[in-house]
Amino acid sequence: MKRRTFLKAGLATGATAVAVNAGILAPNTVLAAWNEKAFKTKSVDEGMTAVFGATSAADSADVKLKAPSIAENGAVVPVEVNASAMKDVESIAIFAVKNPVPLACTAKFSGAGVGFASVRLKMGETQDVIAVVKAGGKLYKAKSEVKVTIGGCGG
Amino acid sequence: MANISFRLKAENKGDFYEVKALFKHPMESGTRKNKATGEVYPADFINEITAKVNGTPAMVAEWSGAVSQNPFLAFRVTGKAGDKVEVSCTSNKGDTGTKTVNLA
Numbered sequence: 001m002k003r004r005t006f007l008k009a010g011l012a013t014g015a016t017a018v019a020v021n022a023g024i025l026a027p028n029t030v031l032a033a034w035n036e037k038a039f040k041t042k043s044v045d046e047g048m049t050a051v052f053g054a055t056s057a058a059d060s061a062d063v064k065l066k067a068p069s070i071a072e073n074g075a076v077v078p079v080e081v082n083a084s085a086m087k088d089v090e091s092i093a094i095f096a097v098k099n100p101v102p103l104a105c106t107a108k109f110s111g112a113g114v115g116f117a118s119v120r121l122k123m124g125e126t127q128d129v130i131a132v133v134k135a136g137g138k139l140y141k142a143k144s145e146v147k148v149t150i151g152g153c154g155g
Numbered sequence: 156m157a158n159i160s161f162r163l164k165a166e167n168k169g170d171f172y173e174v175k176a177l178f179k180h181p182m183e184s185g186t187r188k189n190k191a192t193g194e195v196y197p198a199d200f201i202n203e204i205t206a207k208v209n210g211t212p213a214m215v216a217e218w219s220g221a222v223s224q225n226p227f228l229a230f231r232v233t234g235k236a237g238d239k240v241e242v243s244c245t246s247n248k249g250d251t252g253t254k255t256v257n258l259a
């Protein structure tokens with residue numbers, strides 16, 4: 001908590017805070033400030049705006065999205081995004097279209113980081129998973145449908 | 156504030172190293188209800204993971220509560236043997252955890 005408070009009070013003030021609030025990711029600045037606004041959005045478009053500041057992305061074969069076509073257990077759906085074929089990958093965001101908050105996770109890269117991320121997600125029902133990659137200032141995406149037989153968001 | 160425990164390892168894949176982290180965490184999204192009482196389980200999830208290579212930031216991941224329980228994260232970094240990768244995580248409740256692994 002101390003670290004977060006410190007960062008919020010120090011680094012994240014001024015221009016950076018404005019940029020983050022406006023939903024613009026400052027490339028190559030890896031700052032510790034969880035984008036709360038983006039993780040409260042209710043649709044993919046809103047989430048895209050909050051994370052990337054734009055809603056349109058071009059389909060690209062270089063964004064390799066690996067997700068199961070049939071997930072037996074919606075509580076653990078492995079999703080892998082590999083954009084290492086692209087140059088200057090700045091960030092990756094993964095959306096699960098029908099989740100209450102579609103934006104599931106983001107990853108920003110700098111320095112030694114390579115455009116690759118693999119996580120496991122919870123999904124309540126059959127839906128599309130969209131991976132959006134920002135590379136060289138442009139947005140690219142890939143989509144894959146995941147059929148969920150047992151939902152993973154119930155109590 | 157509790158400590159988040161996790162396992163961390165790095166594999167040499169030739170052109171890059173793949174760093175894998177397996178966290179021990181309930182990842183409660185804050186939308187799940189106790190069916191018997193109707194009470195909402197309070198949100199408790201890891202929302203931020205940062206990775207540094209030799210002290211230089213390489214990757215920051217931000218998560219929502221949609222990430223699975225006991226979450227797994229894999230990412231790739233370039234580097235050489237002996238480089239130090241430090242991974243730290245923070246939850247929305249302020250719990251933290253940090254671990255370091257040497258690239259081999």
